[in-house]
Amino acid sequence: MPRGLSKWIKIKRFISFAGILILLAAAFAYAMFQGGFVSWFLFYSFLPFALYPILLFYYPVNFTAERTISPRTYNAGDDIEVNVTLTRRFPFPLLFLVVEDVIPGSLKQKEIKQMFFPGFKKKFKMTYTIGNASRGEHIFQNVRLKTGDALGLLEKEKRIPCKQAILVYPPHEAIFYRSIRNMFDQGGIVSPLSSHDPSLVAGIREYEPGDRFSWIDWKASARVNEMMTKEFDTRESDDFLIVLDTMPTETFEVLVKFAASAARTVIKNGEKAGILLGGKESLFIPPSSGADQLQAIFYHLAKVSEDGSQSVENLFEDPRFSGQSAVYMIVTSKLTKQMIDGAERLRGKKNRVIFFLIKGEGWSIEETELIAAAVRKGLIVQPVEHDFQMAFAGVKQA
CATH class of the missing domain: 1.20.5 (Single alpha-helices involved in coiled-coils or other helix-helix interfaces)
Known part of the structure; x- marks a missing residue:
């Protein structure tokens, strides 16, 4: 107060x-x-x-408050049950007592108040439910008590410190993962996710049903008068690095939701994923796999907030990227020339860059021209609407 x-x-x-x-x-x-x-x-x-x-x-209104919220972590949209227990030592006869658990503004909920007629009671409990919890770290600070006399001549109010934090993870949707390989196969560009590297030809063999048309060795086929196919060395899949644009925008919560969905899809399918968040205190989690990695990503996505102090193009210059070979998945709502130039430099270091462009309305002429410019430079641009399921398919690229 x-x-x-x-x-x-x-x-x-x-x-x-x-x-x-x-x-x-x-x-x-x-x-x-x-x-x-x-x-x-x-x-x-x-x-x-x-x-x-x-x-x-x-009368000192000598209550102590204990708030019970279990568990401490939730998913966006969940209902949260809260119990507040009030106890006191000296049973002064109170005609009424208004109890308000001060709800964090980040939860976007109305005031929670209940009236009790405690009389000489030393202990009573207040229970309520917060519906449709919003993403974020929500910190409860105190419980407010208010009492008075029958005629309203005197009112007494007291705030009891009762700090407690809960974490609400961002929402997520399932994305069809198999289609992600098609991102790099369009236009004859072979995906770095493929188990065969076209730069590492190990030999040739007879053609087998299911082999790609681009794998055929035409010179060898002409020599032996038989269809011959190139054999490739196998290499590990590339890592994925999700870069979240934290610049203020009306669709910021949708960006966070998509970043969470992409991370979950990649890791659940056995690949490695990391995340980079902008802002004053930018956060970088190197790509890795497993449940612990997914939980770490979701933890920071739950806490992230809009921050206009550092744009995506500045993140491209982060020294932590040096030597980092990955598929960069840039989640943003606005494409700029500076972003395209920075992404082109990243792509020049044998990385792949995908822009996931998320907007709540149509595209302007300027945005359409920027998308075309990015495609001409060999970058991948994927406009994403409300449905994320096919976000890894239908990619526009040169």
């Missing part, structure tokens, strides 16, 4: 307390000077209503 507001609440409480004393003194003076049954009846009738707020003024 801001200092100025806290100070004003205290001043208001003292003014209310002084007003009660003045009313009590006025009622007593009226009974003394007026005399008679009616005046004293009014005084004694008002006395309990005046004494209670006076005692409440000195």
Whole structure:
């Protein structure tokens, strides 16, 4: 709570307390000077209503709060059940108690308040559910209590520190993984994901059904008058590095969702994936495989937020990329000339670069021209709409 507001609440409480004393003194003076049954009846009738707020003024509202949220991690869209237990040592009779668990603004939920009539109770519990949890790290700070007297002469409020954090992982969708190999096979360009490297020809053999047309060795076939096919050395699949554009945009949550979906799809299919996040404190997780790697990626995607301090083109100059051979999957909502130039330099280092361009509306003439420019330079551009399932298919490239 801001200092100025806290100070004003205290001043208001003292003014209310002084007003009660003045009313009590006025009622007593009226009974003394007026005399008679009616005046004293009014005084004694008002006395309990005046004494209670006076005692409440000195009551410390000595509650302790314990918040229970289990588990501590959720997926976006889940319902979160929260239990708040309040306990106290001294059972002062409270007429009512309004309990508010202060919800983090990042959860985008309405205020959660419940009214209790505790009387002399020392312990009671508040339970509520947060529906459709949004992605992010959400930190609960305190529980706010509010009580008062029957006539509203005095109100007392207290905040009890009760810090707790939960993590909500980003949403994700299934993406057809097999089609990703087609990204690099279009236009006669062989995929680095393929188990055969065209630069490593080991020999020739007779043609077998299922061999690609581009593998046929025409010179050898002419010599022996038989269809002969090239044999290649096998090499390991390339790593995937997902680069998330953190510049402010209306579709930022969709970008995060796609990055999570892509990482999950790649790792679930036995490949290696890493992630690079921009911003003031850019984060780089080298490509790796396994459940622990996926959890690490999802953890940081849950915490990432929009940050305009570092654009994607600046990330291309990151020294941590030196010697890093990977398929760069750049997830962004806006394609720029600087991005294209930076991606072209990366591609020149024997890397593959794919732009996943995610927008919520149609393409302008300028954006269409930039896509065409990227394609002419041999870069891959994949416009992605709301359905991610075929995001790894139908890629535009030179």
